[in-house]
Amino acid sequence: MSASRTERLLNLLIALLNTKYGLRRSELREKVYHDTVSSDVSFGRMFERDKSELRQFGFDVETLTDKGWGSDDPATTRYRIGKDSNRLPDVSLTPEECTVLILAAQLWEHAALGSAALDAVRKLQAAGGLSDAELPAGVQPRIRPAGQAFEDLIAAMHAQHPVSFHYLAGSTGKEEERHVEPWGLGSRFGQWYLVGHDQTRGDRRFFRLSRVTSAVTVLEKESFTPPSGFNVRAELAGLAELPQQTAVVDVQQGRLLGLRRRAQHVPAAVPATVAATDPGAEPGATPPAAGRDRLMVPFRDAETLGEELASYGPRVRVVSPPELVTAVRRRLSAAADFAAAPVPPIFFPDAGPAKRGRKRTSEDQLKRMLQLVPFLVHNQGLHISEVASRFGITRRELEEDLRILICSGLPEGYPDDLLDIQWDDDHVFITQDLDLNRPVRFTVEEACALLTGLETLNGLPELAEGNALESVTLKLLAAAGEEGLKAASLSGPEVGPEDSGTLEKAREAIRTGAQLRLRYFSPQSDSVSERDVDPLRLYSLDSTWYLEAYCHSARALRNFRLDRIEELNATGRPVSANATPAESFPVKLFTPNDDDTVVVVELTRRGVGLADDYYAERTAALPGGGMLAEVRFGNPDWLPMFVAQHGGAVRILEPASLAATARDWVEAARAQYEDWPAPRLD
Secondary structure, three states, X not given: OOHHHHHHXXXXXXXXXXXXXXXXXXHHHHHOOOOXXXXXXXXXXXXXXXHHHHHHOOOOEEEEOOOOOOOOOHXXXXXXXXXXXXXXXOOOOOHHHHHHHHHHHHOOOOOOXXXXXXXXXXXXXXXXXXXXXXXXXXXXXXXOOOOHHHHHHHHHHHHOOOEEEEEEOOOOOOEEEEEEXXXXXXXXXXXXXXXXXXXXXXXXXXXXXXXXXXOOEEOOXXXXXXXXXXXXXXHHHOXXXXXXXXXXXXXXXXXXXHHHHOOEEOOOOOOOOOOOOOXXXXXXXXXXXXXXXXXXXXXXXXXXXXXXXXXXXXXXXXXXXXXXXXXXXXXXXXXXXXXXXOOOOOOOOOOOOOOOOOOOOHHHHHHHHHHHHHHHHHXXXXXXXXXXXXXXXXXXXXXXXXXXXXXXXXXXXXXXXXOEEEOOOOEEEEEEOOOOOOOEOOOHHHHHHHHHHHXXXXXXXXXXXXXXHHHHHHHHHHHHOHHHHHHHHEEOOOOOOOXXXXXXXXXXXXXXXXXXXXXXXXXXXXXXXXXXXXXXXXXXXXXXXXXXXXXXXXXXXXXXXXXXXXXXXXEEEEOOOOOOOOOOOOOOOOOOOOOOEEEEEEEOHHHOOHHHHOOOOEEEEOHHHOEEEEEEEOOHHHHHHHHHHOOOOEEEEEOHHHHHHHHHHHHHHHXXXXXXXXXXXX
């Protein structure tokens, strides 16, 4: 990142905003570029690049010429930017609309567009249109992160660059490389889909993200134009759900209670319908091994069920269909190969999680500054640490921004012509803003984050019934302008609860302060237990809802999935005095405790999103886009399942004993399929 480049762009913007009649090239070279270029040719190239950068920010750089003789002379051409160019229109929101909007923004949390949603909220705060709102305890939905592939596709889609990736075709079972123009991303049937133009096949195609088997490569040297009026929700509406199939699996007796509850037991006397030489063809082709039960499990997508069954390791062996066997074997083989690869040096240079994503540029810093100035104008006197926290940067980074700002201003350079910001007492005040007191319009990502979030909230009846959701959507569409129309390229998942009855009971208990007794199935311990809990908050990931509660058995905060609660009844007692929710919002799925096991894992580029999902305390980037992450786990017995489930995207490095246990778990699971022919991956 070049501070001088950032300062130059900022000074050029201020100069062009604060001139009524425009500035000639000679004036700009002398007053803005005076020490940065050595010739007219180099100045011309730099000026054209900088104008292009400002236009990418949405500022319309006007070109003015004098009529008459010499009007086509470049030396007499003048440039300016209108004071209202690319400014976010005033948006006035009611308290009810603020509540809905904040819920929509916080849907994304760690998911792709999370930072864009925060940027959009900051712009509304800077414009004075968004006030603090108290969020309801029973309505705190979130969108489940869809992995690094989702983030890469979002970036490519908005930049209009094609992508390439390896894809496992559902029709042929073959893994092939695809080159695709990404037109839109949307969720349907609980799965994320990419809709785009398949350049290899020359036609529109749907790609399920769960079948993307490699990292996504963005082809930045190529570009495309999406179809006019494209709407991904309308495209996905015509997509038929996959037909239901039946998987045959052999499960260790007395294990995997959750799988058994949705399965049908197959009697051992079912006759074979094909030769026993094909061990995966039919339920009764070969009998299950001793100590195993044969089950028939309904499913629709082999990749989704394959991820679950791979996590069960040697406790389950898939008998049929062959494509499900292939899905499980591929994950187990990838996990085993990754575990056997050379181990990188384990070193964390920073105290906390390292920032991911592309390298910061001067354009990124200028974007932040254009948010920072109006934010300070409308939030005078905030402590410098709070300002840094609001922008997700360190105090040192903020002070670097402020030092550049106070050296920026009109070309004349007089004291009154510079931005005036003081923070000597650690409280930040701004008294001269040079017409930067209004935030710029929403970017495509920011408009998508808010408008898609609002559309997603339509699945919650308590929000959709009022008019606040509809009215705030209309206001934001008007404010976003053309960028808001591009939000049709993204469609969020359903967030309505699958079990509304349990949700309503929990919500009523939270409202009245009543203690609950619940019968709960835990897949990690593969057991059912009864707990007395003090309910505190409800929240969701997509349509999966969770109850945050103080558990009297564990004497700590715990998070319970509502679809794993078998019974839920009031005990007749009020909640205890020590029942207080966690400080974090949105609620963390995993509450850290002193007796947690600290584990160092290595993540591939495809799996780096797991560091956010599991709240890594420290991370370090690795060559090739991978990452080291230090994560707390309350139940280390679950870690082998975690490694097997993600099939080569993660491995345990420390403690060594856990790494060895995970390797043995994966190898034992893979050994069950040694008699199967190798899967075709051509």
